[in-house]
Amino acid sequence: MNAFNPKRMLLAALSAVAFAGAASAADISGAGATFPYPVYSKWADAYKTQTGVGLNYQSIGSGGGIKQIKAKTVTFGASDMPLEQKDLQLAGLVQFPMIIGGVVPVVNVKGVQGGQMVLDGATVAAIYLGEITKWNDARVQKLNPKLALPGTAIAPVYRSDGSGTNFLFSNYLSSAYPKFHDTVGANTSVQWPVGIGAKGNEGVANMTAQTDGAIGYVEYAYAKQNKMAYADLINSAGKTVAPNAESFQAAAASADWAHAPGYHLILTNQPGPKSWPITGASFILLYRTPPDPAATATALKFFDWAYKNGGKMAADLDYVPLPEGLIKLVRATWKAEIK
Amino acid sequence: MNSVPAIAPAQAAGQRLRERVFRGATFAAALLVLLLLGGVAVSLAVGSWPAFSHFKLAFLTREIWNPVTDEYGALAPIFGTLVTSLLALLLAIPVSLGIAIFLTELAPTWLKRPVGTAIELLAAVPSIIFGIWGLFVLAPVLQRHVQPWLIEVLGPLPLIGKLFQGPPFGIGVLSAGFVLAIMVIPFVSAVMRDVFETVPDVLKESGYGLGATTWEVIWQVVVPYSRTGMIGGIMLGLGRALGETMAVTFVIGNAHRIGSSLLAPGTTISASIANEFAEAVGDLYTSSLIALGALLFLITFTVIAAARFMLMRLDRRALSSV
Numbered sequence: 001m002n003a004f005n006p007k008r009m010l011l012a013a014l015s016a017v018a019f020a021g022a023a024s025a026a027d028i029s030g031a032g033a034t035f036p037y038p039v040y041s042k043w044a045d046a047y048k049t050q051t052g053v054g055l056n057y058q059s060i061g062s063g064g065g066i067k068q069i070k071a072k073t074v075t076f077g078a079s080d081m082p083l084e085q086k087d088l089q090l091a092g093l094v095q096f097p098m099i100i101g102g103v104v105p106v107v108n109v110k111g112v113q114g115g116q117m118v119l120d121g122a123t124v125a126a127i128y129l130g131e132i133t134k135w136n137d138a139r140v141q142k143l144n145p146k147l148a149l150p151g152t153a154i155a156p157v158y159r160s161d162g163s164g165t166n167f168l169f170s171n172y173l174s175s176a177y178p179k180f181h182d183t184v185g186a187n188t189s190v191q192w193p194v195g196i197g198a199k200g201n202e203g204v205a206n207m208t209a210q211t212d213g214a215i216g217y218v219e220y221a222y223a224k225q226n227k228m229a230y231a232d233l234i235n236s237a238g239k240t241v242a243p244n245a246e247s248f249q250a251a252a253a254s255a256d257w258a259h260a261p262g263y264h265l266i267l268t269n270q271p272g273p274k275s276w277p278i279t280g281a282s283f284i285l286l287y288r289t290p291p292d293p294a295a296t297a298t299a300l301k302f303f304d305w306a307y308k309n310g311g312k313m314a315a316d317l318d319y320v321p322l323p324e325g326l327i328k329l330v331r332a333t334w335k336a337e338i339k
Numbered sequence: 340m341n342s343v344p345a346i347a348p349a350q351a352a353g354q355r356l357r358e359r360v361f362r363g364a365t366f367a368a369a370l371l372v373l374l375l376l377g378g379v380a381v382s383l384a385v386g387s388w389p390a391f392s393h394f395k396l397a398f399l400t401r402e403i404w405n406p407v408t409d410e411y412g413a414l415a416p417i418f419g420t421l422v423t424s425l426l427a428l429l430l431a432i433p434v435s436l437g438i439a440i441f442l443t444e445l446a447p448t449w450l451k452r453p454v455g456t457a458i459e460l461l462a463a464v465p466s467i468i469f470g471i472w473g474l475f476v477l478a479p480v481l482q483r484h485v486q487p488w489l490i491e492v493l494g495p496l497p498l499i500g501k502l503f504q505g506p507p508f509g510i511g512v513l514s515a516g517f518v519l520a521i522m523v524i525p526f527v528s529a530v531m532r533d534v535f536e537t538v539p540d541v542l543k544e545s546g547y548g549l550g551a552t553t554w555e556v557i558w559q560v561v562v563p564y565s566r567t568g569m570i571g572g573i574m575l576g577l578g579r580a581l582g583e584t585m586a587v588t589f590v591i592g593n594a595h596r597i598g599s600s601l602l603a604p605g606t607t608i609s610a611s612i613a614n615e616f617a618e619a620v621g622d623l624y625t626s627s628l629i630a631l632g633a634l635l636f637l638i639t640f641t642v643i644a645a646a647r648f649m650l651m652r653l654d655r656r657a658l659s660s661v
Contacts, residue, residue, distance in 0.1 A: 034617075061617030063625075081620075153506060160593030160610075162406075162618025185407030188618040196508050196604045197593030199614065203474065210479050211508065 027054040028299045032065020032078030035164045035219065036099050036282040039319045040078075043306045046313065051305075053298060062164060062188065069093065069285045075295045077285035080164020081188060085262040092288045094337050095262045096330045097281035098303065100252050100320040103168045104223040104243040104278070105231045106205065108214045109135050110150055113229060115242060118143045120234040121176020121269070121277060127215060128156050128173060129180060130194035135213060143234070152213035159204050159217070160197030162188040168280040169217050172268040176277075217278075220248070221318035237273045247276035248320040257326050263333075281322075289339045300334060307331075380636070387630035389622055398630060404595035404611075406619070411627035413634055415595045419512065419605040420638065423587065424580040426516030426601070431523040431576060436569075438524070439531035440557055455532070462525035470589030473518040474510065478590060481517070482509025486602055505600045508592065513601040515591040519583055523576035530572030534565040567653050574646040581639055584609035608635040 030040075037059035044055035060068070062079040069077030070091055078098070088095055105124060107117055123139050126132045132139055136149040159166050167188045174181035184190050198207040201222040208216035209228070220243055223230050232242050241247045254272035255265050267279040284303065290296035307330070311321035322330075346354075391398060394411065401412025438458065442451055486507035493503040538561050546556040562569070592604020593614055606614075608631045619625045 063616075063618040063620040066620060155506065155508065160588070161614040162616075185405075187407045188620070189406045189615050191403070191405040191407070191595060195594070196510060197606075197614075198474075198510070199588050199593065203589065206474060207508075207510070210482070 026298075027056045028076070028295070028302055029056045029074045030065075030076040030078060030284075030299070031058040031060050031068040031074045032285075033062045033080045033164060033282050034059040035080050035101060036078065036319070038221075039099055039310070039314050039317050042313050042317060043302075043310050046309070047302055047305055053302065055302065061162065063162065066285065069287075072287075072291055075286070075290075075292070075299045079283050079285060080280065081167045082264045082266065082281075082283050083262065083285070085264055088262045088285075093285045094288050094333065095264070095283050095285050096333055097257075097263055097265075097322060097326065098284045098306070099314060100248055100267070100279060100281050100322060102220040102243060102248045102251075102276050102279045102320070103165050103172070103217050104220050104228075105215060105217050105233065106208050106223055106228040107216075107231050108208050108211060108229065109152065110212065112147060112149075114227070115230060115232060116144075116147060117231040118234065118240050119231045121172055124215075124233075125173040125177030125180040127154055128158070128192065128195065129177075129183065130156075150213075155211045155214040156192070156195030157204050157207045157211070157214050157216035158192050158195050158197050159201075160189075160199050164188065164280065164282065165201070165217065165219055166190065168266070168268060168278055171266055172278045175269045224318050233277050235273070235275050235277045236269045236271055237275070239273045241274060241276055243276055245315065245318070245320050247274055248279045249323060251275035251277070251279035252281065252320065252326065253323040257329055263330075286338060288337055293339070296338065300338065304331070304334075383629060383633040383636055387626055387633040389626035390630040393623060394627075398627070399634075402595070402597055406615075406621075406624055409621065409623050411623070411630075413608070413627075413631055415597050416606050416608040416611045416631055417634060417638075418597050419515075419591065420581060420607040420609070420635065422512055422601075422605070423515045423519055423591065423607055424577055426513070427519030427523050427580045428573065428577055430516065430520035431527055432573060434520070435524050435528035435531055435572070435576075438528040439535055440561075442528075442532050443535040444553065444557060444561065458525045458528055461521075462529065466522065466583060466586045469518055469522055470586035473514060473586060473590040477517060478509035478514055481514055482507050486513075490602070501599045502601045505598070505602050507602060508604065510590045510592045510604065511600075511602050512591065512598070512605045515587045515605075515607070516601075518586050518590050519580045522583060522586060523580050526579055527572045527576040530575060531565070531569055534568030534572065535561055537568070538564045567650055570646060570649060570653070574642065577642055578639060581642065582609055582635065584613045588613050608632070608638075 037057065040055065040057050044057065048054045057078075062081055065077040065079050066083070068074045083093070083095055105119060109117065119140070120143060123132065123143060126139065133154055134151050135154055136151045141149055167186060170184060170190050171186035174184070174186045184192065196207065198204045198216075201218045204216040204218050205222060205226060205228060208214040218228065222228075223243070230243055232240050235241050250272050251267045251270040254270050254275055255267055257263060257265060263281075263283065265281070267281060269277050270279065286296055286299065307322070307327045314321045390411065394401075398411065398413055399417070400414055402414045403410050403412045404415065405411070438454075442455055446454065486509065489503040490505075490507060494500050542560050542564065543556055546560045551559070587607050588610040591606060591610055593606050593610060594604040595606055595611070596603070598605060612628050612631055616625070616628050619628055
């Protein structure tokens, strides 16, 4: 009987809750984007062993992150889609980039290996608009004079769940092809006129792999770790580039951050001969005048530590750390804008 | 046997108190359900108000779903929800009926228990497993073997041919129907089996005694006797199919379009919400997704109400025929 004493059990449960509450009180709380979640949690682990301060990050999506920071339930919000300067000012928020990643087109065409096919933004946009329907279309063939392309029908695969990947990809297609901009546009979810929607990177990767003639797009880390047949892209300087850490960093470095208020910069189609055209940063949102200054200071310490020590860990996970110049700018922003 | 000793007054008072507390506790539990349901209804109404007041009735009749221009219409998800659920029932009812009849009337005793347990286990598989299985295992099989055949053989036919045209993607409305059917079968067949078991043996034995075959006993005694319960089981399955989210999201193709073909990608209400809610920014967008939830609530409510109504009429007819 005694072992199941309900009073005692209730007491134990209550004290467990109280203890957990006390333990997490000193932790940094954040919520938002799913794309940087693996690297944030890796940083958090290392940071906790060094300093004892943990990070409670809920990867509920960028939209959720923006809502949570506006509701002041978390110390920082994270978003893959930067907020406009006027929205930032309205909400009293400061925004800065934390980590860089990229999106890679993957193809499944018989006889074509990874890195053999070359595409450009206008062609990919025309495929996703349903204008180009066969792989041996003159516009694809012209970019790949050496490849013997089959007459297979193209099956465009898109990501059905709202995501930063969708935003970057549709933003890239919009800037490369005016008709895509006018009929579809850029967002975390858009209304695709053709194709099939698969859920998450794994869904897109799998649909592309099992459908003959498919084209899809996934996060770079995902494409690399699963050795998917990616396509090279022609960037805005007219050069053919392969997706890798150098080409992402080149895009981030050639961007004009100093003249972008609120760091509102989307790294698609950046100038520079080495820049990968579908690159993007993931952003952090903090209050200019924080409701809890101590918590925000703790969070800033963590971000500062991550800038300083997180590069290697990020690279291990196939993310790209910010270029040194940009980190300097962000630190200056912290000093000037966060009270 | 001694006489029952009288209860001490203090003990009687304690018992009365216990009765009262017990009654109060059960009443509170029942009330909680109503409160929760009311809370859901109210928050759905409040949350979906901006979408309904902005788009008015057009929200129900338009196929567009464009987060870029902030224009939303629920026709494609409503269509997809109803079509996949009906498809699932169409596939699941005959199979479930077969399972239930086999298990109650025909199976040798040693086989009843393992098959019955297997079906119950199938009901306990989480829906995400069905989704991943659908995407990785079922979809390639459908794409390579089943759909090309459908397109070739049924595609050119008049009338129903339209349902089987287009490229074989492997995922789409038909695949979602398949996966849903598999998920619904355990529920429907378990209920049907339980109902068939309640048929009094004396009725069946009278049938056999009059020289009826097994076929005749099943269709003229067992099935008519359990009609009410069978409909209940089917409605339970329909309820599950209407609201199923994860498994459908993986295999339906998630396109806000209404295709004439069953092989084309589509979307359902719950799949749209699961896909887009996390990243939805903007009041109208969020509100439109909540409005989808409200519509699903209404559809489910209508289905349950219709089922109740049907059962009531059946009961009345059964009574009047006695």
